[in-house]
Amino acid sequence: MKREITYKEAIAEGLAITMRTDENVVILGEDLVGGVGKGDDSLLDAWGGPFTVTKGFVKEFGLERIFDTPISENAFIGASIGASMIGLRPVVELMYGDFMGVCFDNFLNQAAKQRYMFGGAQKNPITVRTTYGCGWREGAHHSHVNYSLITHIPGWYVVAPSTPYDMKGCLISAIRNDNPVFVFEHRLLYDKKGVVPEGDYELEIGKGDIKKEGKDITVVAIGGTVNMAINVASKLENENISVEVIDPIWLAPLDEELILKSVEKTGNLLVVDEDNPRCSVATDIITLVAEKGLDYIVSKIKRLNCPNTPVPFSPVLEDEYMITEKKIEEAIKSVLK
Amino acid sequence: MKLSKEKLSDMLEKMLLARAFDTPLDDLVFESKIPATVHQCIGQEGNIGTIFPLNKDDYIFTGHRSHGLLLAKGLDPKKMMAEIFGKSTGYNKGKGGSMHITAPEYGAMGSNGILGYVTVLVNGPSFYSKLKKLNRVSVAYFGEGASNQGFVHEGMNLAAIWKLPTIFVLENNHYAEATAVEYACSTQDLALRGKAYGIPSYNVDGSDILEVYTKMQEVVENARNNKGPSLLVIDCYRYKGHQIGEPGGYRTEEEIQNYRNTKDPIMKFKKYLIGLGYLTEDKYIELEKKAKKIIDDAIKFADESPYPEPSETYTEVYV
Incomplete structure (x- = not known):
């Protein structure tokens, strides 16, 4: 029987595989661990992100690979872009796509333009994961679908998978690719199940x-x-x-x-x-x-x-x-x- | 500062109203009467001491956890509850929800879901007030988590160089979702964040509404007298999660109980008023019942109100 997992589990598997196969993959975002800063290890891993995608990661990868951040998107995404210029492959979580507004220069003028503007002298292998999609009754600041804003900017790859299988393979490809990639994860799909192979596989970028x-x-x-x-x-x-x-x-x-x-x-x-x-x-x-x-x-x-x-x-x-x-x-x- | 018995009573009633408003929300969310999760301010009622020095036409900019502040500013609990239910009788006709309750007629200029952004918006009305000599102040409420946003620092600097009648109220409830202030903020003396911009900045104890009120009164007067902005850092605590339904686990139960038992702003104020001879146990119970009745009526009003017509989806995109 073929194994079925959820879209959310597929994201976690993809992330974990890239972290296991490349020590330069680190992940950053708000509440990705939860319970940090209290000096009490029993509180660690309280959340695993607001949508619990990275629950358990701190046990396997430790606080050296998974970083809880302050509510400072400009700072931690900017730092990730900077780190990507000298060899890390940061995967950052922007909690809601709506929040790209608070840190948009990272996307509009920085990650997208460096490769071109510096004549190929730089690259930014950063992956931004964000959630999108209405239907959660959360109002205008937490529901906007806005992948077109990023798609408009030359220099970004943008992916919006619809199945757990596509999600896992595309995420792995995204993280391993040397270009900045924006991954849009639909919140209403998080619990949707589908057949997903257990191992490491990549899906071709740009292939529908x-x-x-x-x-x-x-x-x-x-x-x-x-x-x-x-x-x-x-x-x-x-x-x-x-x-x-x-x-x-x-x-x-x-x-x-x-x-x-x-x-x-x-x-x-x-x-x-x-x-x-x-x-x-x-x-x-x-x-x-x-x-x-x-x-x-x-x-x-x-x-x-x-x-x-x-x-x-x-x-x-x-x-x-x-x-x-x-x-x-x-x-x-x-x-x- | 000598406050009248009536004023003190009013403060207590507003605190009780805030708690009565947020208490039934868990059940209403689980029953799906309220269509989405909400953020409660139970435990933070001392912070509404900042509202009492304000006039109706002073401006407040609030965030996602603002029910108590809005009630103290004078908003009608019925129309607030209806908004949270998504009904057409809500302040924003059901288009906003709990995170975006707005009533400019009370100076409640707009609850914002983008953390910290209020600290730049707030300078608009204070700039206007200064320009037109309206003698109004403008107040931004944000958390310690939001104080790590760049907005906050830009907003403070601008208010300082233009000497605006802006008051920054930083509600430090110790947790930004599941992340502790000890981890996320570079200093635990958050008043330094205002001082860095030359803004008079004060730490106050949010479990003592009179301490909050007294300091707010002072900084509001300074703002009205053209002395520029101030920062008030209120040390407070939320008993409930970041939002209804959150998994918790990032703090201990003992910590929560300890705050409830020793630093509850309502209990402390009640004790103070009884000590003054302004309140009795019986009177307190009566006031609690009165607050609950107001909220029961608000829930009934919200429940019986109609939803907006689907065609309302397309209105008000432009003026």
């Missing part, structure tokens, strides 16, 4: 995956929406609608060929993206097809984003805001009608 084959329409879905798209595709089989679900996995670099080939086959395109609509990854993929694959399109191109608003708190409003299977189904039918 066909999650379900079909012939009538291509649905490109990202991160948290991939499983929804697969469910909708299965449901629509009963109505003789054949949906191909493409998961680009990596937003940068983007697997353009995979998307274009699929659109060539199906002739129709829907892009599902939880980020806000303007200047989004969906917009980007639509542009790709408009520029390079317009001849393949037989009916319509459509995108489905969350609305152009911040994330509201009230459950009624947040449910309205979020992408749902029903919305995906309606969007597919509106393309095909």
